[in-house]
Amino acid sequence: MTFDIFLFYLFSILALLSAFCTVTSKxxxxxxxxxxxxxxxxxxxxxxxxxxxxxxxxxxxxxGAVAVLFLFVMMMLNVKISESSSAIYRYLPIGLFLSILxxxxxxxxxxxxxxxxxxxxxxxxxxxxxxxxxxxxxxxxDSVISPTNVDVIGSVLFTYYSYFFIMASVILLVxxxxxxxLTLHRRSDVRRQDIYRQLQRDFEGATYLVDKKI
Amino acid sequence: MTIFLIILNVVLKxxxxxxPLLVAVAYLTLLERKVMASMQQRRGPNVVGLFGLLQxxxxxxxxxxxxxxxxxxxxxxxFIMAPIVTFLLALLTWAVIPFGDNMVLIxxxxxxxxxxxISSLGVYGIITAGWSSNSKYAFLGAxxxxxxxxxxxxxxxxxxxxxxxxxxxxxxTEIVKAQKEIWYCIPLFPLFLMFFxxxxxxxxxxxxxxxxxxxxxxxGYNTEYAAMGFALFFLGEYANMILMCSMVxxxxxxxxxxxxxxxxxxxxxxxxxxxLKTTFLLFVFVxxxxxxxxxxxxxxxxxxxxxxxxxxxxWVLFISGIFVGLDWLV
Numbered sequence: 001m002t003f004d005i006f007l008f009y010l011f012s013i014l015a016l017l018s019a020f021c022t023v024t025s026k027x028x029x030x031x032x033x034x035x036x037x038x039x040x041x042x043x044x045x046x047x048x049x050x051x052x053x054x055x056x057x058x059x060x061x062x063x064g065a066v067a068v069l070f071l072f073v074m075m076m077l078n079v080k081i082s083e084s085s086s087a088i089y090r091y092l093p094i095g096l097f098l099s100i101l102x103x104x105x106x107x108x109x110x111x112x113x114x115x116x117x118x119x120x121x122x123x124x125x126x127x128x129x130x131x132x133x134x135x136x137x138x139x140x141x142d143s144v145i146s147p148t149n150v151d152v153i154g155s156v157l158f159t160y161y162s163y164f165f166i167m168a169s170v171i172l173l174v175x176x177x178x179x180x181x182l183t184l185h186r187r188s189d190v191r192r193q194d195i196y197r198q199l200q201r202d203f204e205g206a207t208y209l210v211d212k213k214i
Numbered sequence: 215m216t217i218f219l220i221i222l223n224v225v226l227k228x229x230x231x232x233x234p235l236l237v238a239v240a241y242l243t244l245l246e247r248k249v250m251a252s253m254q255q256r257r258g259p260n261v262v263g264l265f266g267l268l269q270x271x272x273x274x275x276x277x278x279x280x281x282x283x284x285x286x287x288x289x290x291x292x293f294i295m296a297p298i299v300t301f302l303l304a305l306l307t308w309a310v311i312p313f314g315d316n317m318v319l320i321x322x323x324x325x326x327x328x329x330x331x332i333s334s335l336g337v338y339g340i341i342t343a344g345w346s347s348n349s350k351y352a353f354l355g356a357x358x359x360x361x362x363x364x365x366x367x368x369x370x371x372x373x374x375x376x377x378x379x380x381x382x383x384x385x386x387t388e389i390v391k392a393q394k395e396i397w398y399c400i401p402l403f404p405l406f407l408m409f410f411x412x413x414x415x416x417x418x419x420x421x422x423x424x425x426x427x428x429x430x431x432x433x434g435y436n437t438e439y440a441a442m443g444f445a446l447f448f449l450g451e452y453a454n455m456i457l458m459c460s461m462v463x464x465x466x467x468x469x470x471x472x473x474x475x476x477x478x479x480x481x482x483x484x485x486x487x488x489x490l491k492t493t494f495l496l497f498v499f500v501x502x503x504x505x506x507x508x509x510x511x512x513x514x515x516x517x518x519x520x521x522x523x524x525x526x527x528x529w530v531l532f533i534s535g536i537f538v539g540l541d542w543l544v
Binding site: 006029031033036053056057059060063064065066071072075076148149150193195 | 292322323324327328330331334335337338341342345353357359360364367384512518532
């Protein structure tokens with residue numbers, strides 16, 4: 001138990017420190033790398049909570065995809081290191097306001113929502129009742145019906161929260177179509193590779209005499 | 215005292231995994247050189263030791279005693295960090311690979327996702343190495359490499375999803391056990407081929423070795439590295455190759471399961487089967503390198519995004535459709 005607490009403090013301190021460095025470091029590449037480190041520590045915290053599925057998704061989506069693309073763009077754009085310190089103070093009031101607002105919202109969520117989630121996770125609660133009322137002293141049921149993380153999330157997400165799930169996927173679809181629409185503009189003067197036409201060419205078709213009067 | 219024993223246990227277990235892995239990497243380089251040599255009717259290394267068997271040790275020693283050079287315009291911290299990260303991530307994934315029945319360091323419930331997550335982090339070592347070297351060749355190599363790995367990860371993810379639908383578990387051990395009746399390479403043959411080709415691209419191997427296209431980019435992202443830094447990249451790359459081969463093995467060739475479950479074949483321990491299959495796949499890796507010319511970059515991207523992605527997406531829908539329709543879901 002003490003080791004868990006030690007890990008919790010380690011991850012949270014490192015996350016906070018690197019979050020601070022993300023904001024303050026001069027070089028944007030360093031900022032992105034610190035951000036990656038924040039994601040790492042957050043994934044560690046999620047594993048400590050016992051939601052290893054979410055932690056892995058966090059790593060795959062944020063660190064493996066989003067931050068890589070971010071880093072990619074940062075390196076390609078060659079953002080200058082400058083950005084003097086006076087600019088930071090200019091952004092300070094609005095940043096402070098937003099972060100206080102965010103903190104307030106988080107407290108609201110913790111008060112209101114976590115309890116309702118507890119009620120909804122029906123498998124977990126049924127399982128607990130089983131364990132406490134009938135089988136207090138045996139732990140063999142643990143190995144028989146212990147729903148894994150993925151099972152629990154799936155059974156809740158696709159039943160109780162299916163509307164949210166569909167809504168999220170529609171939002172993602174819109175974002176995807178938007179990205180494609182923004183980048184897709186066919187120009188006529190670009191010479192394109194057409195694999196099928198290239199493969200179809202043979203000697204007879206490729207060389208021919210041109211009847212041209214000189 | 216107990217905490218000391220626990221730590222000793224962890225260290226010994228990790229060493230028992232890492233040391234054989236490093237030996238395997240060393241001899242994989244020898245295998246590559248020997249196999250390529252015989253395919254091109256040469257002898258290959260045959261001076262150091264019997265049949266050149268000590269050649270990898272000599273190479274390792276050479277890299278170890280060479281001078282470490284830090285380019286003066288490099289970003290020192292990231293420059294030193296990059297090879298270490300690459301090597302560490304290459305070793306980390308091996309913790310969840312099951313070599314045999316109950317022969318796994320950590321039996322994670324989300325093993326597949328763990329492997330996928332760590333292998334998608336491998337990009338960081340490469341991209342930071344390229345950027346921090348402050349050299350054009352290294353930078354271009356890193357950009358190519360990162361773009362390639364990110365694109366082929368998409369199709370790899372979808373193919374893994376198909377396998378998961380069939381096996382009904384994210385646990386690597388469970389996936390192997392689900393292939394008791396039939397190896398997935400038979401019902402999912404197209405996916406097997408696609409996964410193998412994606413594995414080639416993911417590990418930056420020929421014919422997709424554009425990141426290190428010697429003629430254009432000297433040596434790609436590790437141009438500026440010398441001595442141990444280079445050796446760590448090399449080790450990481452080859453450890454990743456063996457890892458991808460083991461993943462192909464686990465997902466499609468039935469891991470440690472014998473060829474047919476009959477008397478003389480199932481006397482052979484599972485670990486031997488695992489090793490044999492993985493070695494065969496590694497041989498195919500080398501074979502492909504000796505046999506095929508290098509792809510052009512636009513062809514590579516076309517193959518990843520316009521061929522593999524739609525095809526694997528279609529397979530996900532197809533398999534889930536069949537499973538829902540026939541009520542086969544596990």
